Amino acid sequence: MGDAVVGIIGMGDMGKMYARRIADAGWRVHACDIPEKYDALVQEFSDRKNITILQNGHLVSRSSDWIMYSVEAKSIDSVVARFGPSTKQGAIVGGQTSTKAPEIAAFDKHLPKDVDVVSCHSLHGPGVDPKGQPLVIIKHRASQKSVDLVEQILSCFQSKYVHLSAEMHDRITADTQAVTHAAFLSMGSAWEANKQFPWEVPRYIGGIENVKMNITLRIYSNKWHVYAGLAILNPSAKRQIGQYAESVTELFKLMLGGHRKELTERIHAARAAVFGTRKVEDELLLHDELLDQFSLGEKPAQKVRNNHLSLLAMVDCWWKLGIVPYDHMICSTPLFRLWLGITEYLYRNEDLLNESIDNAITDSTFVADDLEFTFAARDWSNRVSLGNLDGYREKFEKIQQYFSPRFAEATKVGNEMIKTIEENLRARKAEQEAKE
Numbered sequence: 001m002g003d004a005v006v007g008i009i010g011m012g013d014m015g016k017m018y019a020r021r022i023a024d025a026g027w028r029v030h031a032c033d034i035p036e037k038y039d040a041l042v043q044e045f046s047d048r049k050n051i052t053i054l055q056n057g058h059l060v061s062r063s064s065d066w067i068m069y070s071v072e073a074k075s076i077d078s079v080v081a082r083f084g085p086s087t088k089q090g091a092i093v094g095g096q097t098s099t100k101a102p103e104i105a106a107f108d109k110h111l112p113k114d115v116d117v118v119s120c121h122s123l124h125g126p127g128v129d130p131k132g133q134p135l136v137i138i139k140h141r142a143s144q145k146s147v148d149l150v151e152q153i154l155s156c157f158q159s160k161y162v163h164l165s166a167e168m169h170d171r172i173t174a175d176t177q178a179v180t181h182a183a184f185l186s187m188g189s190a191w192e193a194n195k196q197f198p199w200e201v202p203r204y205i206g207g208i209e210n211v212k213m214n215i216t217l218r219i220y221s222n223k224w225h226v227y228a229g230l231a232i233l234n235p236s237a238k239r240q241i242g243q244y245a246e247s248v249t250e251l252f253k254l255m256l257g258g259h260r261k262e263l264t265e266r267i268h269a270a271r272a273a274v275f276g277t278r279k280v281e282d283e284l285l286l287h288d289e290l291l292d293q294f295s296l297g298e299k300p301a302q303k304v305r306n307n308h309l310s311l312l313a314m315v316d317c318w319w320k321l322g323i324v325p326y327d328h329m330i331c332s333t334p335l336f337r338l339w340l341g342i343t344e345y346l347y348r349n350e351d352l353l354n355e356s357i358d359n360a361i362t363d364s365t366f367v368a369d370d371l372e373f374t375f376a377a378r379d380w381s382n383r384v385s386l387g388n389l390d391g392y393r394e395k396f397e398k399i400q401q402y403f404s405p406r407f408a409e410a411t412k413v414g415n416e417m418i419k420t421i422e423e424n425l426r427a428r429k430a431e432q433e434a435k436e
């Protein structure tokens with residue numbers, strides 16, 4: 001390993017994951033969190049000789065060669081304003097925040113001019129194995145030598161580097177992350193509003209329903225600021241989330257009005273735009289039997305037919321915004337791949353899609369859920385478009401509390417589900433590449 005010291009400001013879940021892996025690869029790491037956590041961090045990392053916990057970001061900044069800010073996106077400006085001027089001369093600075101516009105603005109505003117900026121973003125949560133996952137590298141203002149050093153440091157993750165500008169990063173993650181989260185957040189809101197625990201309701205068990213439930217619980221078990229930051233602070237996300245809410249509302253109105261022809265035409269037009277270029281031999285990302293293994297409740301003997309409003313609205317939203325989600329696979333998270341997997345599962349199975357349209361018009365089993373889901377999608381969109389961080393937090397934490405008794409189990413099942421599905425996707429990709 002080189003002599004470079006890696007600095008980490010913010011030892012939360014992501015900062016700790018970076019510190020451990022980078023130190024395990026042999027680099028020296030200087031890290032800090034807020035002063036109140038100093039003693040606990042010293043204790044926690046006492047068995048790792050090459051991780052030094054320092055009292056604050058000034059001490060990390062002045063002694064490190066690549067300094068990574070891994071703090072809440074909403075605090076990035078104030079934290080960089082405080083510690084940025086202490087950056088060692090000639091050092092490199094980057095950040096892990098999920099939205100790059102505010103991070104880069106903070107670097108440009110507060111860092112000395114003799115400092116390079118190479119930022120990054122691991123497109124997965126702290127509990128996912130980084131191997132093979134996309135890792136965005138942003139050369140904002142830097143020499144190639146600085147980029148090479150950052151890549152050398154991060155090579156221990158065995159992730160796939162994706163080189164993007166900050167603007168491109170934010171555009172793509174608005175499509176892949178912000179709008180995906182909006183859908184799952186709305187499902188959770190609807191279940192909470194109807195005082196349901198979906199694992200107790202047979203119509204939500206089995207196949208793609210398992211994905212909806214496991215991912216919703218996974219998101220609500222995480223910290224609100226991660227999702228609020230990437231929705232509210234990303235300049236591109238408001239439009240995406242707004243369109244999703246509009247698609248949900250318009251499709252639900254067609255369903256309620258019994259407008260079968262109009263609903264069918266709209267769904268088919270969206271299918272042609274989003275999935276039209278997929279060839280018959282392009283295999284589906286996911287299969288029902290695979291998903292059936294990951295239930296939080298007892299699967300009913302007879303599968304309950306859902307109209308899948310949340311999925312229909314997603315494809316409608318992609319169509320309206322001219323997004324082809326497959327184009328974003330290079331920059332996708334595990335959740336996005338699962339989400340695309342289940343939408344594809346519905347749209348590329350003619351019988352299932354027809355069944356969904358038929359249910360939407362003739363079956364009222366899901367009307368109460370769909371009504372709450374529609375309210376929820378619009379409410380999340382309003383909170384995001386108003387830039388209301390407190391309003392986002394209040395809603396998120398209320399629903400988080402409602403679901404919290406099942407987080408431990410849901411995380412276990414969710415991790416297993418993501419691992420199995422990701423292995424399956426990797427194996428299939430390798431098979432396809434071998435054939436080509």
Ligand SMILES: NC(=O)C1=CN([C@@H]2O[C@H](COP(=O)(O)OP(=O)(O)OC[C@H]3O[C@@H](n4cnc5c(N)ncnc54)[C@H](OP(=O)(O)O)[C@@H]3O)[C@@H](O)[C@H]2O)C=CC1
Nearest residue numbers: 010012013014015033034070071072073096097098124125
């Ligand atoms: N969790 C995830 O799945 C992913 C998150 N990210 C991004 O990474 C960043 C970190 O996320 P994550 O680790 O999950 O969040 P955490 O809340 O776990 O970590 C952030 C840490 O930064 C600390 N902090 C705040 N201000 C300061 C300061 N002035 N000096 C030192 N430390 C400070 C926080 O302390 P306190 O809690 O007291 O404020 C907290 O411990 C976020 O921007 C997030 O968007 C990126 C990829 C995945």
Ligand SMILES: O=C(O)C(=O)Cc1ccc(O)cc1
Nearest residue numbers: 098123124125177333334335
């Ligand atoms: O996969 C997802 O979308 C997640 O929820 C985990 C996550 C959250 C924030 C990030 O910046 C990257 C990944």
